[in-house]
Amino acid sequence: MIIALDNIKFMSFDIHDFVGLIILFVLLILSGLISGSEASFFALSPHDIDRLKSKDNKKGAATITLLKQPEQLLGSILIANNFINIGIVLLSSKITSSLIDFSNAPTIGFVFQTIIITFLILLFGEIIPKVLATKQPYAFSLRMTSTFTILNKIFKPLNTVLIKSTSIVNKKVGHHKNNMSVSDLSHALSLTEEHEIQEDKEILEGIVKFGKKSVVEIMCSRLDTIALDCNESFTTVIQTINNSGYSRIPIFEDTFDNIRGVLYIKDLLAHLHKGNTFRWQTLIRPPFYIPENKKIDDLLEEFQKTKIHMAFVIDEYGGVSGIVTLEDVLEEIVGEISDEFDEDEKNYTKVDNDTYIFDAKTLLVDFLRDLHLDEEYLDDVKGDADTIAGLLLEIKGDFPLVKEKIQIRNIDFIVEKMDSRRIIEIRVIFKS
Known part of the structure; x- marks a missing residue:
């Protein structure tokens, strides 16, 4: 029997269409469960994770195991969800074609089969499940742990390929992006020198260089x-x-x-x-x-x-x-942290505007900071040295003599005091 309504024809409903709708309904539920799992697993709070660790059963331990491999878990979620969504699209298209004839109204057919069906998949297979799962992430993730333990094993070969290909892209693109962001931030900080935010600027510079120091x-x-x-x-x-x-x-x-x-x-x-x-x-x-x-x-x-x-x-x-x-x-x-019991100590004595007497064991990092020099100022000459004394030993290759002068760029280092095995004091003179 064919019912005509303008340019659209509705076909008769048979047992095959009924079975197809049931399968389509099941696939939508599966899509919703998997989408909800993605939201629940990655929305677990530190408190929820502590509860899982203290939970004395296999399911809690299995959930923690999944969370320790987030890339594997996310890969399994995406692969399973894509397979199911492709099945939904193909099956819904077949059922629609067997029930409705859009041959005389192709535009309406396109709108129905793409926009409406896509909206239904997003609504029932993505949005609603994720909203519900994020409200109870602990309970939802526990229920789906067994499912994804099995899916991880099934999709492991495909997951491995995806993870390795992603890591290659990250190395080539992500690393460059990180370097650029640090460089840009350092440049931005250098532009603030004339403004009255010196303390904030020094803290931000410390954060930028923090990860580079050993x-x-x-x-x-x-x-x-x-x-x-x-x-x-x-x-x-x-x-x-x-x-x-x-x-x-x-x-x-x-x-x-x-x-x-x-x-x-x-x-x-x-x-x-x-x-x-x-x-x-x-x-x-x-x-x-x-x-x-x-x-x-x-x-x-x-x-x-x-x-x-x-x-x-x-x-x-x-x-x-x-x-x-x-x-x-x-x-x-x-910067320097002092409390009420700390005495004001300096690593140096200022003789005049261009001359300082430094303790030889002063760290180079503190030396450069005290003299307001860039941290990279001595990078090409310091080698493995960490102190001013170590810097002079690195450059000379031997113990210097008392009053011996060693010049590095526009700075003269003169050994003031030393014992048989150790440099004690160094005079630092800036040459204009």
């Missing part, structure tokens, strides 16, 4: 570290604490390379009344080691996770080259 550039050398041998008496420990004013003291045994841990002064407060026989060594906390080449942004993240404020820096031979604290890291962004 701990060896900001650490306190072992020679300048106040530490205690674990065989010292309790009286000596108290005296050292009083004299230093520090809240944490590194503890070693026989040599600084044999670190036993860190003594927190707050742990001693309850034992101050005890005599010299008190075993203060029982209060020592375990040490936290890091390599010299660790970037300070990674170290800050580790400090946050471990709730530790001091780390021991290890060189390539396994020796302890120094210590670095949370305060050292933060000062690279906000």
Whole structure:
């Protein structure tokens, strides 16, 4: 039977169309579930993730496993959703053609089969499921965990190809974009010099350069570290604490390379009344080691996770080259941090407008900052040096003599004091 309505003809409804509509309905539900999964998995809050970790069953552990591989999960979601949506489009087109004849009204047929069907797919297969899933992401993701554990295994070969191709594009495009953004920001900051926002400018510059620095550039050398041998008496420990004013003291045994841990002064407060026989060594906390080449942004993240404020820096031979604290890291962004107990200390004495006397162990990063020079000013000559003394040794290749002058660009470095193995003071003269 054919019913004519203007230029559109409606065909009779048979069992094949009925089965097709049921399949189409099932596909829409599947599309909605998968779209909702995408929203729920990636909308989980830190609190939800903690609940999943504490959930003592296989489903919670399986959800965490999926979240640890977000690229695999997202790949499975997109592949499954695309396959289902293609099936919906093809099936809906076939059912529409068998029920309605648009041959005499092709424009209406185009609008119906593209715009209306696409709208229905977006509404019931994307928008509504995602809105509902984001309201209850924890429950929704738990229900869909088993499904995506299976889909991850099925789509693993295709996912691998997609992820590798994406990583290649990211390396070629994303890295260049990041470099440009840092460069642009640095240039923008340089334009603010004449404006009255110097403090904000310095903080922003610190953030820009933060990820480039390694701990060896900001650490306190072992020679300048106040530490205690674990065989010292309790009286000596108290005296050292009083004299230093520090809240944490590194503890070693026989040599600084044999670190036993860190003594927190707050742990001693309850034992101050005890005599010299008190075993203060029982209060020592375990040490936290890091390599010299660790970037300070990674170290800050580790400090946050471990709730530790001091780390021991290890060189390539396994020796302890120094210590670095949370305060050292933060000062690279906000500048010098002082409290009411800190004395005003400078690494240098200003003789006149062009002459300074510097402590030879001053870090190059602090030296350049004190003299308002660019951090890249000495990059082509400093080599592996981290201090002013190290810079002179790097350039000369030997120990300089007292009063010996070494010129670097428009700066004269003159050795003022030294002992048999160490440069102590350096005169710095700017030449106009």
